[in-house]
Amino acid sequence: MLEKKSIDYEKAILVGVITQTQDETKVNEYLDELEFLTYTAGGEVKKRFVQRIDVPNPKTYIGSGKMEEVEHFVNENEIGSVIFDDELTPAQQKNIEKILRCKILDRTGLILDIFAQRAETSYARTQVELAQYEYLLPRLTGLWTHLERQRGGIGMRGPGETEIETDRRIVRDRIALLKKKLMKIDRQMETQRGNRGALVRVALVGYTNVGKSTLMNVISKSEVFAENKLFATLDTTVRKVVIGNLPFLLSDTVGFIRKLPTQLVESFKSTLDEVREADLLLHVVDISHPNFEEHIASVNQILGEIGCAEKKTIMVFNKIDQYHPETIEEDDLVTERTSAHFTLEEWKNTWFNKIGDRALFISALNKENLEEFRKRVYDEVRDIHVTRFPYNNFLYPEHLDEL
Template identity: 55%
Template sequence: MIDKRQLNSTAKKQETAVLIAVSPQRQSQEKTQEYLDELAFLVTTLGVQTVQSFTQNLERPDTRTYVGSGKLQEIVTFVQAEPVDMIIFDDDLSPAQVRNLEGIFESQEIKVLDRSLLILDIFAMRAKTAQAKTQVELAQYQYMYPRLTRLWTHLSKQKGGVGMRGPGEKELETDRRIIKDRITFLKEKLNKIDRQSMTRRKERDRLVRVALVGYTNVGKSTLMRRLAKADVFAENKLFATVDSTVRKVSVGNIPYLLTDTVGFIRKLPTTLIESFKSTLDEVREADVLLHVVDISHPSFEEQMEVVSSTLVEIGAGDKPTIIVFNKVDLYQPPVEEEEWHEGFDDEPVAKSVQLPIEALIEQLRKSYHARKAEHVVFVSAEHNENMDELRKHLSALVKDKHFMIYPNWLDVGNYDTDYGADFEG
């Protein structure tokens, strides 16, 4: 069967974007590039093609137009010559910046978007359950409301697409009065849903709860699929999953609930965190956290930092945690030292000396143990490597908690292995 809608959307030409970021003095070239790559990844996730990016060295974005006037002129010249549908800024734009920038780009019919709108758009695309849909729509309107300008309204009406999609591909409203009512309505609706899911969580209160947390795209859903042998959606895109999913799993005869949660990212819109509060309750109420890290990512340590501080922010900063370094199969050891050898014509040639992976992993393990992280494992969820060691750590922590809840539980096959029982949350 051919889905007509799909035909229509693939028939539409791919939207194109120009990315803009500022880079403070202390930030290295590589870091700036990496941030731009992440922004481009967000853009790709939405099916939009990046045609160019611009950066400017500035301590902080210009309060009027984000970049200075010289750089702005460069951008204007570029978009006049190239087919560009939108320009996307790597930070949130203030209402004043939105107004000024729209004034400049209106005549070219170019949409002005920022990082938050982009992330909100992805969430809108991914939300499946009524709860997630309501949460996203609320976050979108709360973000849009103070920024709505006449120009933007006019432009979006004409162009639609990215930045304008609510959950379920429905176009968002742009009328301030309607939006205000809608926000009130969505808040009430969310309250009702939250009360229901709180009851549901209470009902499954008797089992130990383990939550997967981590930066987006590190392999949380893949790990969930491995541990729960459940069919969880995983994809090499940012925020493939925004709804939390709960499965009953057991480890060494002890049953527990495993939750896959939405990933974190730098500069996550605050309206999103606020409206996802109840989804994050799954994390807040967990007994044990599996902090999944993509060790193959060049800045995995910074990503861990983002996750840790978000956890503290939502009040889940000091739970028993297993640090799961994932994607060891892709891990490229950094060049440790360089030796100079004589090459042809006596030219010195640098030869990089790399430590074997095992030694590196051992080094990392030691360094995290030194930082008081008790449970550290290195796995490949995708290739099913070293999962037994993870299960061992998991079993220890789950058992501890389980016997706190059930001091009289007999540890002799009390429980049938019940993989994949579904508690869709």
Template identity: 65%
Template sequence: MNDLISTEKELEKVVLVAIRTPDVSEREVEEYLDELAFLAETAGAIPVKRFVQSLPMPDKRYFVGSGKLEEIVEYVKVHEDVDSIIFDDELTPSQLRNLEGAFRRRILDRTNLILDIFARRARTAHAKTQVELAQYQYLLPRLTRMWTHLERQRGGIGMRGPGEKEIETDRRIIRDKISKLKNDLQKIDRQMATQRKNRGKLVRVALVGYTNVGKSTLMNTLAKSEVFAENKLFATLDTTVRKVVVGNLPFLLADTVGFIRKLPHHLVESFKSTLDEVREADILLHVVDISHPGFEQQIEVVNKTLHEIDEREKPMVMVFNKVDAFTYTEKEEDDLTPETRENYSLDDLKESWMAKDTKSIFISAKEKTNFDEFRELLYREVVKIHVTRFPFNDFLYPDIEAE
């Protein structure tokens, strides 16, 4: 009897590398690496080792210093099953060449890793075109990389998409391809703009937030739809719009792509049309994973990105999600050490600046905790705008005044 041949693809093993600059704390760099590990797992890899070095700034030749480089090279020599080394910042073309020469392994940076995930997640022609454009823009200045001597045919993380075709490593061909993709996107954007105009004057609400905070789960619960949602980064790329009715009030609800630290500039540019849903929204629901230890930093990232997309002030509701997963460590009465974020209870956070400076609510979209209160808050916010567009319906909402 012949032995059975396993068709299951073996997961790649990767090493993660980051530097800690003076403006980054130890805790922050660990959070960055945790996120990089999650990105790697989302792309189908297993992180097996982390390396961190404190430097004033990245080394121009190898990103890390010579001593740390030797340490990582030695580890890779001993552990021959390591497939790739992933760096938590965007590498320059020369750094990529130097590192590939030193390791004789595939070298990825955070940008390339995110692009790879986007390539996996793209489903519609619109998303695929946006991702392909970002990939070519990333590839163009890196055509002189030394990885032609590697086993390019075996694929893997970072090898998906335009990098697979030798003929397209010609600069002129890639520039022509970029030009064509931009034209294709403009046509798609015009079509989508027409679709948005045809939606009429209904109030538009957009779900925004860091990736993996539960936006799609929230949309599924509100719209009773089946938007793809799972515990992975960038589970959805395409903006999904659904008509929702809360009480007797209809409005449009859009689920947008999640933001992330160090989001590649190429992606921001390519996905501008997707982000138009944010620009054209009347109300923003900023969804936050309250159970994440770095949720305050995630709030800052989202607010900064929103400001870059659209400087206009819009009504916003902070939706602190995943209260069912929230945990904290209660301090002993005789403990005199300063309180930290881990010592704050949910009640403490509800009384903090986050809940006081703007409209906010604490819920669990998964367990529907506090969901009736959330729907009521959303209803009142939508009505304030609705009555300005349909004043003849004022009698339906006697307790609401237009702002």
């Protein structure tokens, strides 16, 4: 159970659907993650509503009966926000707001809100603002309900429509301005990357909240912000690291997540240039999370989208100190043994069989197996450096006792 501090958490409820493409187990996994997102944004989930439906209702996402149930709970419990697990269409959001008369958010809107809270630098704030405006543009009509008129052609050409069109133009102009600003910053960052010289570049990638920033702090002996919330890191942090006598650049990037909003992938693509230009990726995985294999698949999908699927990668399974497999009693002949019951040793054998010695198992927090980790990173960086500068081999000792 998440520990609550003395903060005024906004009351919220979550809504998801069981469909032909996602079963009850999958929906519960997504809602668990959505609850963590809600907590990160400053909300407290009071209840979850799940409906079994072939496809989401095109008008209200859920059916009328379930909507009445939600409406009753909202009114009885003074709920501030109703959060839907999938992205709502502008029409769905507008229709739901009319019925529930409270704040309606979908997963995309919630993630954008968290990003807005977490953006520290001008660059991150500009990226988030661009994503927010692009998300907002098709939903502007919902903001003018106080000026709405009867549906139809005649009588619709009033001040409300004029105001909406004016607002759309302002938003489009703002989007164009933000894109120009990002292009300018991107050119500056490209110059900065070019000025770093020929050092080998290593990038930490992975799902959000897997411990990338903690690992960054341990390796680089720096103080990068890290906490047990989603998207603690938005801005890419780059540090010069020396292992043995070998220097290289290590970057910590924004965490990925399932159903990552398209707007964010687009606006943060420039941040992910650190990943594109890296010589080596350290794919950090929270092995203590029950769905870590799905997290790996989500990260690999996004890496594929930005053209990094074939990069040299080491899988770093973090948080081994928190991994606790489910147990089956010896006399239990009913329960089927699944991967949830694997011991850590079995997981190691599984991944060693898949990718050989490109899998490492560590605890960044407790500094377990970090010597093996450093040695492996050193070897990989050295190989890249030797290939790039074949005449500098004398720099590397045969034995790295100093590691």
